[in-house]
Amino acid sequence: MRILHTSDWHLGRSFHREGMLAHQRAFLEHLLEMVETRSVDLVVVAGDVYDRALPHVDAVRVADEAFAALASSRARVVVTSGNHDSALRLGFGSTLIDAAGVHIRTDASGVGSPVELSDEHGPVLVYGIPYLDPESVREPWGLPVRSHEAALSEAMRRVRADLDHRPPGSRSVVLAHAFVTGCAPSESERDISVGGISMVPGSLFDGISYTALGHLHGAQVLSESVRYSGSPLAYSFSEAGHTKGSWLIDLDGNGVSAAEFVPAPVPRPLSRITGTLEELLVEPALAQHEESWVHATLTDAVRPLRAMDRLRTRFPHTLVIGFAPEGSEADPDSSRRPTTGLSDHEITLAFMSELRGAPATEAESLLLREASEACCDDTDVDSLLTVSEAGR
Structure with missing residues (x-):
């Protein structure tokens, strides 16, 4: 049988x-x-x-x-x-x-x-x-x-x-x-x-x-x-x-x-590639992965802007991007760092720096401050509410 x-x-x-x-x-x-x-x-x-x-x-x-x-x-x-x-x-x-x-x-x-x-x-x-x-x-x-x-x-x-x-x-x-x-x-x-x-x-x-x-x-x-x-x-x-x-x-x-x-038939192979964004975009040996589903790990010191869009110009089926700056070590306790005493603006700046591997620019810092303040309660306005308005 x-x-x-x-x-x-x-x-x-x-x-x-x-x-x-x-x-x-x-x-x-x-x-x-x-x-x-x-x-x-x-x-x-x-x-x-x-x-x-x-x-x-x-x-x-x-x-x-x-x-x-x-x-x-x-x-x-x-x-x-x-x-x-x-x-x-x-x-x-x-x-x-x-x-x-x-x-x-x-x-x-x-x-x-x-x-x-x-x-x-x-x-x-x-x-x-x-x-x-x-x-x-x-x-x-x-x-x-x-x-x-x-x-x-x-x-x-x-x-x-x-x-x-x-x-x-x-x-x-x-x-x-x-x-x-x-x-x-x-x-x-x-x-x-x-x-x-x-x-x-x-x-x-x-x-x-x-x-x-x-x-x-x-x-x-x-x-x-x-x-x-x-x-x-x-x-x-x-x-x-x-x-x-x-x-x-x-x-x-x-x-x-x-x-x-x-x-079984392979509809599209899976590939893992690693390197800086520029290396991945020009390295001739990576041509074999251009029609694969791709998981890319970027080793740039600073997270590149529009990385997914740029990668897909060569690897159109890129599905996942990871970020592992060369020479850096992941801090397993980074997500548990104390935030007591920090302003919302300072917390967002720290998060952005850790995520990207570089501090925010002056223009980005200003934009983040405006966003943080826009999300906060305006205590001056709150104190002026009447009882009837507060009920509504």
Whole structure:
């Protein structure tokens, strides 16, 4: 049996205010092409289909088109909900949709009931474990503590209890949306920590033929049979070095017999560039980044004026500018410096100097003084208010 493992589509997500839906649709078209050209028997989507619990109608439309196309393909499909999804909304109509060969699993109570498939080697049992909020399952499951490890441990206990009653030689596939110990996160995943406890041990999946993980956005291999596919697109500049894609997994009678990572289409690469503004505008070696989404770090001693506009004359897709003057060290306590005894004007001057790396000019100082005074109450006028005027 050939399995295509994908996750973390985050349909509807933007990237620094750049819409990603067209790129997400392109990935799904690539996925559907793989199903046919690579003879995929089973597609597993390990959570975070959407980027938010109440997705935009355009994102729902893209998901609907993708699931309809998958239902018409040669493959069966198992989908679970992630921490970004609304389990209720994603799972709506799942009983009816099952009949089309798309199995959406969002209800925690059903983790021990697999989707049953088979091939020439016998049964393949697919257990979809949706994202488990520890607080939601603690009472109904009688968990001893409120943690992700406790919740997922109970889910896997239920999976193994079902496997114990299956024919010998049955192979198992588990979908789980979790942060497994030892893996590297990126900046674009939502924190799922509960009381500081967010990670689960990889040993929870021991003995499972293949575990398809979701949540972390970088493709990672914990073992031959436990993997993250990562997100199909980069959703933060911390992922600039990632190769995005999906896993093609072959199961024979003994488990995983082959694994291949298939890169996804790259709509626009991500680049980080560093230097003074003038260096970035003229350096020939940076020509390769001119069509990338760019995160620029400026090292000018004084923050340049109109830096974004000027950078975009060469790098039109610049999205983020940072400022790190060469030779300077960030002061972690700068935001907590006392302001007692300082006038509003003095505070704004200090802020501007710290932000730009140079003091305000005389003209700027005058403008800031006028702005500060315009925002202050005029106590002389206040004292002249009559009682009736004050009431109004």
